[in-house]
Structure formats: C-alpha cells, structure tokens
Amino acid sequence: MSRSKQFLSDNAASVHPQLWEAMRAVDEADAPYDGDALSQEMDARFGALFGRECAALWVATGTAANCLALATLCDPHGGVVCHREAHIEMDEAGAPGFYLHGAKLMLAGGAGAKLTPDTICAEIDPIRDDVHQVQPHAISVTQASEYGRCYRPEELLAIGNLAQARGLGLHVDGARFGNAVAFLGCSPAEAVGPAQALSFGFVKNGGMSAEAIVFFDPRLADIARYRRKRAGHLQSKGRYLAAQVLAMLEGDLWLENARAANAAAAEIASSCGDRLMHPVEANELFVRCTIAEREALRAQGFGFYDWGADAARFVTAWNSDPAAASELAKAVASL
Amino acid sequence: MSRSKQFLSDNAASVHPQLWEAMRAVDEADAPYDGDALSQEMDARFGALFGRECAALWVATGTAANCLALATLCDPHGGVVCHREAHIEMDEAGAPGFYLHGAKLMLAGGAGAKLTPDTICAEIDPIRDDVHQVQPHAISVTQASEYGRCYRPEELLAIGNLAQARGLGLHVDGARFGNAVAFLGCSPAEAVGPAQALSFGFVKNGGMSAEAIVFFDPRLADIARYRRKRAGHLQSKGRYLAAQVLAMLEGDLWLENARAANAAAAEIASSCGDRLMHPVEANELFVRCTIAEREALRAQGFGFYDWGADAARFVTAWNSDPAAASELAKAVASL
C-alpha cells in the first residue's frame, strides 16, 4: 500500500520542512517555558493576522486548546452548546468535563455538523431559568465543521448576535481553520466571527505538536495561562512550539498548506457526484459507497476509513499527492 | 554572556542530536496517536530496562506525567504524601488538585527534600481514622530530589515497606531519574524501588517534549491511557514523542547524558567546600554566597538563579561545557 495513496487522516501527516527548520533554529536558545523570544512574539503576530488585539498561547493538542479556551467561557455549573457531532462531544474522551469541572455539553443539531441560531435555540430555549437546570454559558462551533462544512461570515455573525443577546461566550474550534479560510476566501477575522477565543489548529496542517489558542479578550488569556500550566501543558521547551506556530504564520504557510489539502479534496470530489454526503468545503470527503466498492478501492492501494456501513471518509492533507488524488478521483468514477 | 557559561537550568537545554535524527526518521510514518510502531515498542523496552513487566506512556511534560501517574494511585477523596518542597507542591500550579479532582497533598519534611519513613509517619500518624480527615492513599518521592539528593535503594525499600504496610501507593517523580541512576551506580530497578509508577524524565536530559510514565502494574496504565486523552495529552503525532523516548533508551543515551551533567556538577562542587548547602548527588548545586559574590560571578559571565537571599543555584545539563564548569569551579574557589 503506497503511502501516497493514504487518505486516512490529516492528523498524522509529516511535518512541513519549514517547521523542522524553524525548530532547529531555536535549538540553542534556552529561555524556558514561554519566556523565549518567539513565544513573546505570538500576540503581535496573531494581532496582525486578525487585525485586532490578540493574546495567543501555544499548546500541544486541539483537545487542550478547545478545553482551555472553553474553561475561560463557562463556569463549572454552566453548559456549552455544541453540535451533537462536535469533536469536543464525540472524540475528546470527556476532556470538556475534566477541564470545565463537570460543566455540561448541550447538544444541538444542524446540517453538516453546523449549528444555526435556530438549532441552538431549540436546545436552550426549553431550559427553565431556574437552578434545577444547567444554564448555557457558551457556544462552541467548529470551523470547518466535523463534516467539512464552513460557516459563512454572516452565519457566524448571526450566531454571535445570539450569543451576545443571551450573554453567552463564543468559541471556535478551528482544528481545520486554515482549510475553512482557504475555502471561504475571506479574511481570518471574518472566518472566526465575533468569537472570544479560537483554537487555531496547525497539527493537521503540517505542524508537529503546536496549536494556538487565540484570545480576542486578553483577560481570558491571563486565566488560560494559569490553567495551561495547571494542566501540565506548559512545556519547558516551549520555544519549539512557538517556532512551529510562527513558521506557520510566516508567509501564510498555514493558508498555502490548507489550499493544497483543499485542492486535493476538490479533485477527488469532482468525480463523486451524488455519492457525496456533504458538499466538500474543506479537506474531508464523506462518500457513499458499498462494501464491495470500498474493497475495490482498497485493492487499488487506497487507504481510508469506513464511515458507518455505507460510506467512506477520505481526508487530504497539506502534502497529499495531487496525482494520487486524481487517481482516486478516477477510481471512484469507475466504481 | 556566553551560552556555555549558563547554569540556569537543565529544563531548556538543546535537544540531543540523536533525538533530532530519531524524530526525522519517523516523519514519513503516519499511524496516529500511539498506534505507531515506536509507541508500541515502549512497553518492551522499558520492561527490558527494569527487568519486569512495564506499561509505558509518553507524555509531553513532567507535570502531566506526575499527575497522570498519581491519579491512578489516589482517589479524589484521598491524599498524597510528598515532601513540602516537592515539585508537585511547589511548582506545578496546583496540577495535582486538578488531575486528582481535589485530592490533598500532605506535606512532610526530611533533609535534602527527601522523605523518610519517620517524616512520613510524623505526617500521617496523627490523622484520625475517620471520615472527617483526608486519609493518605499514596506517597510520592522525587528521585533525584528537589535539592539534588538521591534515595539509596534501601531508603526506597524502607519507604516502600511503609507504603505497603499502610496500603498506600508509591510514585517516583523521576524528572532527573537519569541523574540519580548515574550517581547511585545501581540498576534502574533499584533506583525506582518498589514503586507502582515512575515519571521517567527525559526533557531535562536532552529531550524536547517527551517524558515517560512507566507503570509497573499494567492495570494502572489502562486507566492512565484514558486519563491522558481526557487531559488533552494524547498527541496525534505521538510518534515524535515515542521516537524521543526510544532514542533516549538506545544505547543508554539517557545514562550517558546524565553522567555528563553530573560530572559537570561534580567539577563545580569540587571547589565549593562548605559553601554547599546539600551534598551534590546529581546535577544541581545550592551554593552559599553573598550578593557581592554572585555579582562577581555574573560579571564573569556566569548565569544562574539566586536561591533565596544567601545562595545561588547552579544546574548543569547534558551539554554543559566541561571547560565552563572548570572555569566556574575556579571562579567560586577565588571568591
């Protein structure tokens, strides 16, 4: 099975050469924790990217990023509204319950794993305003969503308006934020909307071990810094994480990588037609196909996960081979 | 200020070249999380090192290693006996309270930040055996200690016997375990004693971002695996951590690095005489000297932390320059 034909996930892809270089370049520096020059530079760099004041922390995983961010927006006795197929609900082993000290995830619906003001209200409006029921404190959306769908800027604004009207915080899980911006063609600021905190993912986009939590309210970052250490996520050689993050921002490498992944996904999608369970707006494809069809694809060397009984999931990465993507497209067309 | 004259800490030293190589070597592999070949190999490699069954997990920081280990040994309503100057008490931002869900650290004394059966009993014997007082569930010792002292195998056995007699778990914080083994000249098994879990530190010993939690009871590892993910410490590209750990074990690089650090410390210690607050048994020196003396040393380019009002702390690392150590020794002798 050729490595180039692997479309299992983007979460274990190789590290981009520029990140290796950036890490090697800080090998001699020795300021511990986040006291190094690069860590100190992050606020300004994200500030420039988003066009407003930012306070940014590196952290090794998306789960930690999401939970440290949410812990600043939701009290232990509160709840976080998220999609019922959100990563924080489905794939983080109960980490929100740990980091938020027992706060509740409030599960809402929405096509393509995207929340809407309506689906949010359908969940929270029936909550009695009394002490017997957990009250919502925050909303978390995933950009791009778990089904590879992107929130349009106006959709985020609508959710943000609802959040503001209800006194709720807003968090964006941007494990694939780069893919969303690449697809939307808008500014990063538009793609994050009126959120207070963004988990800006790099690991799935060519990084090794660094995500950024970007706070648009610096007071939240002050809390998160204590919580990061308390969670054992303040690495003493944090400069290697800062180096990854800044290398990703340098020359918009994050966007370039995401575009490459999206392009490979689009190439595959071009031949999938009605087989697509969701429009392809990022780097994930959910493709209806029978067991026999999947066997046929695997026999040709393609790697991917089953998605339930009747579909396959393909994920492209920053380093997906365009030729392999074309080959897969043809293979799907030939099924 | 020359970098070679820095004795601030070992916690931000450069990464050993063999670890860089090992990480690069797994760049192409893409099994996510701990599903890669190297992660899978860890149990056997540690098993060989300790001469008994082991189950080992990589994790990015010593704080996470300590707390994930302790969470398997102490219930939320219990307590962990540790030295009042233990790292888990003094420098982990309350992480044990977070990971152990509010369990209590029970602070005992002992020269050189080392517990003894007597100091432990002085703390736990007065605890009434009723539900009004938190009962001890585990003991945590630091090998080498926070003052660079090493537990002799017989000392660990005595503590282990006490632990067993009282039904307590035993954890070893081995952030500088290599330095302890290097000093003691015993086997790793003897240096860890009858513990159920060891935080085996590599980051301070030439690593980048990988420590190992070594469980001598595999059932505890099964719990810790869930807790690691729940804490956001299961990295999707964990192979880079596994690569670091295995490279450290390869040819006993961990021991070689520790010996180098210890040798540099011994060289400096050789000229410190009565200035030493603690015998030097690892890679840390606590040296009495006046403010003026410290200024004199700094004027010569040496870097180190003040230790209270009347002392300096010097820490050597795997890559400390022997010449610089000799130079510092002379400088101290000349004060």
Added chain:
Amino acid sequence: MSRSKQFLSDNAASVHPQLWEAMRAVDEADAPYDGDALSQEMDARFGALFGRECAALWVATGTAANCLALATLCDPHGGVVCHREAHIEMDEAGAPGFYLHGAKLMLAGGAGAKLTPDTICAEIDPIRDDVHQVQPHAISVTQASEYGRCYRPEELLAIGNLAQARGLGLHVDGARFGNAVAFLGCSPAEAVGPAQALSFGFVKNGGMSAEAIVFFDPRLADIARYRRKRAGHLQSKGRYLAAQVLAMLEGDLWLENARAANAAAAEIASSCGDRLMHPVEANELFVRCTIAEREALRAQGFGFYDWGADAARFVTAWNSDPAAASELAKAVASL
C-alpha cells in the same frame, strides 16, 4: 385555593406525624454525626428489608443520594447510562458532573422514561472501544420512572444481566421507590433488582429531610462515607435523619404512605381514559388537556403544573385527601 386540592408535587408535603415523634424522641441523645444508635441500626434494618447484607447511609436529598451512589460506580473518565428524561439529567443542575468529577451522562431512550436493554445498547454499542470516547461504567434507572412507570422485576433482571455482561454498575434512583413497590406488589428486593446501590427516597413519601443510600456491596458504602462528608452532607445531628428513616421502615410506614398516594392517583386516573399520556403505575399523572380545560380545573381550586403546552401533571402524596382526588376525578370527567 384549598390546600387539599393541591396536586402540584409530593416533594413539599407535610411530614408524617410518626416522623415528628421519632425526631423528638432523639432530641436528648447527643452522639454526633452517624455515631448515634439509630444511624448504627440502619444497616441491619435495611438488611432485613432486602433480605441481604446492606450498608445504608442517610443523606438529606435525592440528588445527593443519587450522586454519592453513582460516584462509587463510575470513574471520572467514565459514563453513566440513563434515560434522557432522567432526573439526574434534567433536574439536578449538573450534580452528577460535580460529584463524578466530569463523568458523562449517556442518554438513552425508552417509553415512559424507562430504559430497556435495547435502548441501552443503542446508546453504548456504537461507542468505539478506544480512549477517544468515553466508556460506560454504570447504568442508572429510576424506579418508579419520571413518568410514573414501574420496572417489572424481570425488566430489572434483564438490565442487570446486560450490566453484568458489560462490566457496568447498576444504580436505582428510588425517589419514589415506595410507590413502585406499592404498585408492583413484589418484595423490595425484587423491585430493586440486581443493583449495587439504591437511592431509597423518603422525602417525597412523608419525610422531612432524609433519604437513604442503600448499598448492597458494603465496600461501596465505605467509599461513600468519605464522599458524603467531603460533600458537606454528614450532618452533626444526623440522628434526626436516622430517626426519620427508621420511623419510615417501622411497620412499613413507607409502604403504607406510598399506597395512599397511589390510591389517590388511581382514583384520579380512573376518569382520565385516553387523556393519560402514560399508564398510571405510581403517584404521577400526565393528562392531556387544553389550556381552557386547565383553566377550568384551576377555577375549581385544583393546583397542578402544566406539562408542556397540551397537558397537566398531577402528583398525589401520602396525605392527599381521597375526597379531593375523587372530586378531581369528577372534574376531569366533566371536562
């Protein structure tokens, strides 16, 4: 509005005279906490009632009883399967998240708020057996259910068999356990099935401030005793709670009270016909009726809660006035 025509809830009804007497009778005793003679007697009394070894703790509320029990059956990283309309999910303000340190409630379906092996499996079978998803540790059922339905002994056995096969604990929320036993006409042991822990409710059944957690595995009680104190639920004058509990057991007062409440409910139900949303098997009635019909009933002095837009909920209590129940039955029949 006459008090006798109140059918709002059983949770605030008067205290039974025998409990007042029992409390007054221990006024002079002064052994603190649970060291008094009555508290010490509880294990034996419940043991006699259930025909097997029991260890029982008093506690002031059903929420505390449920959560202290569940905390012995589910680790912080695990999950508790319950009905999506279970009290622990809907009406305990996130208490399970607090007491279980962030463990997850796993919501399953089932008619009448009753779980079945099938509905449980529908929830837990799709959970991947890996560290990314929370694994179930326990099941909690409510006897009688939140819709006033009772589990038959064979239904509990089937759930218990499933629990055992999957290695899950089983808890029974018996806030209205007396009503269930009264309806089922079986023994208390049959009505609790193969559970490890029962929240045996007395407050809704004529008590003032005492529920019992009955453990059928005494080791769990040993843990719960520490957790009860740690939760601030160990009252220093616990003898007043023990007195309530024992007075309830004396001469099966709990059963007598429950029968009275059930009889009143049955009387009302007799005239409700197709209006009943659920068969009436305890002391709660969910009755379809329009806003106008509810207004008509309220105009006649009856008190009750709306149940959504199209129904009313009536709850009878140990001291419901049979005449008022008959009157309500007639009023409903006349709608």
Added chain:
Amino acid sequence: MSRSKQFLSDNAASVHPQLWEAMRAVDEADAPYDGDALSQEMDARFGALFGRECAALWVATGTAANCLALATLCDPHGGVVCHREAHIEMDEAGAPGFYLHGAKLMLAGGAGAKLTPDTICAEIDPIRDDVHQVQPHAISVTQASEYGRCYRPEELLAIGNLAQARGLGLHVDGARFGNAVAFLGCSPAEAVGPAQALSFGFVKNGGMSAEAIVFFDPRLADIARYRRKRAGHLQSKGRYLAAQVLAMLEGDLWLENARAANAAAAEIASSCGDRLMHPVEANELFVRCTIAEREALRAQGFGFYDWGADAARFVTAWNSDPAAASELAKAVASL
C-alpha cells in the same frame, strides 16, 4: 454518666424548643425548595441584622456553607489562605478541594488559630507571581476561632484591608459566630468585618440542620444558588430550614443561646487558671491536665474529649446546665 455533665461538644446538643415550634408551624405550607415565604424573607432579616444588603441561603451543614461561600471567591486554579488549624483544613474531609475543584488551601499560622496580616503575608509574600505557583484568591478566617478566640473588629479590618490591597476575597467561617458576637459585645456587622461572605452557624447553637450563608455581595449569592443545587443541598422541604434560621433570628435567640453557652464556659474557666491553653472567649476550653486528672474528672461523671496527651477540651452549649458547669469548675479547682 449524667447527660447534664457532658461537655463533649455543642455540635449534637438538643434542638431549641422555639425551633421545634417554628418547624411545626410550617408543616402545612408546601412551596418547594426555597420558594416558601420564610426562605424569601431571609435576605431582609439578615439585611436588618447586618445593616446592609444581604442575600442569604440556608444550607444543612457548616462544611457546605463554608465551601459554597468559598467557591464564589476562589477560582479552581487559585488558593484560599486559612489557618493551619482551620476547620476547613482539618475537619472537612477535603471538602474545599471538592467544592473549589482542586483549589489549594494555603496554611498560615497565628496564635489561637487566628490569622493576622503578618501571618498571612508570611505565607503569600514568598509566592512567585508566575503561573508555576498557585496564587491566592481569598482568605478565610474563623470567628470564633478553632481555639475559641475572637477576632476584634479592628483585627478584621486589618485583614480586610490586606485582602482588598491584594485583590483577595474574605470569608468568615462563623460556625460559632453567635459566641463571638456574645463575647465581643459588638454588632454582628463589626464581628464579621469587611467580608464578602459569612457562614453563620446555627446548628451548634440550638439548631437542628440549618446554617445560613450570608453574602454581602448579592451577585455571589446568585452563583451560590446554582452551586447549592448542584451540590445536592437544595432541600425540597427547605421551609423547615428557613424556619429554623428565622426562629434563631427572632428576638435574637441566637445571641441569647450563645450567651448561655459562653457563660457556662466562663464559669468553668474561672477555676482553670494557668491550666488554660487559650483565653476563653467563646464556649470552648482547652485545659491542661494529666491523664490521672482526666480520669478523676470522668470518674465524677464529666464527659469531654482528650486534647492531645496533656489536655482536655470542654465545650459548652446553649443548654449546658449552669449547675453542672459550676460543679465542673469546682472539680477542676480540686484537682
């Protein structure tokens, strides 16, 4: 052993007749939780007592009162400074760790179990202002202290000024607040000083099962209301607790009861002379006496706890028999 000669503790004394009456008087009312008229009246009654806006919640135990109050003043990643012999540290089974989600108790010294600005600063000034060490968020003092000593109003002001200067909350554990006010002869407001929250104890002062948490900042009470329910401390028949609290406030019964207890303690103290380990300022006496002397006292029918190897602890209560106190005084004098 005559009951009247018991001086074991005040925590299990009989309930005052006026409280029995008050509880019986609300037996017929049936508004659940804290929706009853008496619960609703508490804010105003405490407001009148303290001469400023108050928001008050009943709760069954002092441990719950302390922890619910502290949870509003200290984040999970912060610390609470208290005396190393404080009840929250010594006798609450780790409840602060549970309720405050792992926050740390920071133990300071002070004669008579009383903190001073100096002892507080000795503990918190060495804390480095960085994320590696837990930062203090609040201070908790006990009025009267665990050794029966009272904070003078000016002492509380000094601590309050320090708290304000450092941005810390201030909580008063008033398990024996009545005894303190009775001794000090000042107003309740002066005896609580500039605290944000007071645990106003009634159980040790003739109550059955009701303490009050009095918040001087209503926003904190809003949080505590959710936390109380979440902790299983919102009793559905809360009216019986409210009745106790209001009966205690009625005609200053709390003060009358405390004065009686203090008078009995003073009577005993009058004969203790140099035997007293602490001045007697409330209702507790710590009296040096040998084992033989204690045996002699017990042989005369007196009940009390040993206090370490060389002392006895006597506690008087609201209903202590003055004759028995005199008799004990004589017995001590005759030793």
